Amino acid sequence: MQKMNTITRRELLIQPHNCRCATKQLDPQRKLVSKPWGALEKRMSKTFAFMLAVIGTALATSANAAEPDLTLAPNDQTYGQPHAVAPQITNVSQGDGTWFGIAGDEEAFAPKPLGIWQGDVGDGFRSSVQTFSVETGVALGVQAFGGRQVHDLALLSLSYGHMLGNVVGSNHWYQGNWEARAELFGGGQFSPRSDELVGLTPHLRYNFATGTRWVPFADVGAGVTASGIGPPDQSGTFEFNLQANVGTHWFVRENLALTFEAGYLHMSCAGLHDPNLGVNTIKGMVGLTWFF
Secondary structure (H helix, E strand, O other): OHHHHHHHHHHHHHHHHHHHHHHHHHHHHHHHHHHHHHHHHHHHHHHHHHHHHHHHHHHHHHHHHHOOOOOOOOEOOOOOOEOOOOOOEEEEEOOOOOEEEEEOOHHHHOOOOOOOEOOOOOOOEOOOOEEEEEEEEEEEEOOOOOOOOOOEEEEEEEEEEEEOOOOEOOOOOOOEEEEEEEEEEEEEEEEOOOEEEEEEEEEEEEEEOOOOOEEEEEEEEEEEEEEOOOOOOOOOOEEEEEEEEEEEEEEEEOOEEEEEEEEEEEEEOOOOOOOOOOEEEEEEEEEEEEEO
């Protein structure tokens, strides 16, 4: 009995040993096949979970930004129904001593900011629109009206404008806006010699409403100038200036335009002193105009 038990134990010891050997022969193959796929599955599952988290966060953020904040009316504790919310009454003056009431949200009836146009781009400006321009250019002299010399000038111009009303001449080719402008310009003569000048000129401009980003204009102005040019064409420092200009705005944005301008500039003392032959030039200017 003891011998049989011993054999049985040996067999039991041998059989597991054989099984372990067989297992050792098969395990490397199994590990070669199963181990890489297990690591890949873990990485894929982590990546998928991360993508779901990112997409969920983005959707939640966009939903919170897009959806309005809707606040429910407080519940009646007795019946579990919302309380009736009375509309807010807003009193609005009509300007003639009378008032009328608006029931509802005051902000819903508040005036909204408007653009510079009465309609689409190029359809004409609203009456409250203002402008500010910065331009630079040259004025080349011409011998005209008895002038003895050709005076070439370099100029810098700053101007402010305000529309004088809504579009006039509607449904006609000349429809547009009148604009009052004030220009401060300065610079100097670089031929036939160097001299400084500065001037202040009010203008009246007409802007054509073309329905496009191109807005042509024409204007005239008359003002005063302090000039150091002197004889033989000017008599002293104080001079008048006369201007006639044509040009166009090209809108690169709704309220910003490139401005191109060509015109005639005359400076003289209107006969107050001698000599009074005057300075006559043809000028070309380019710059930027802001509308607000």
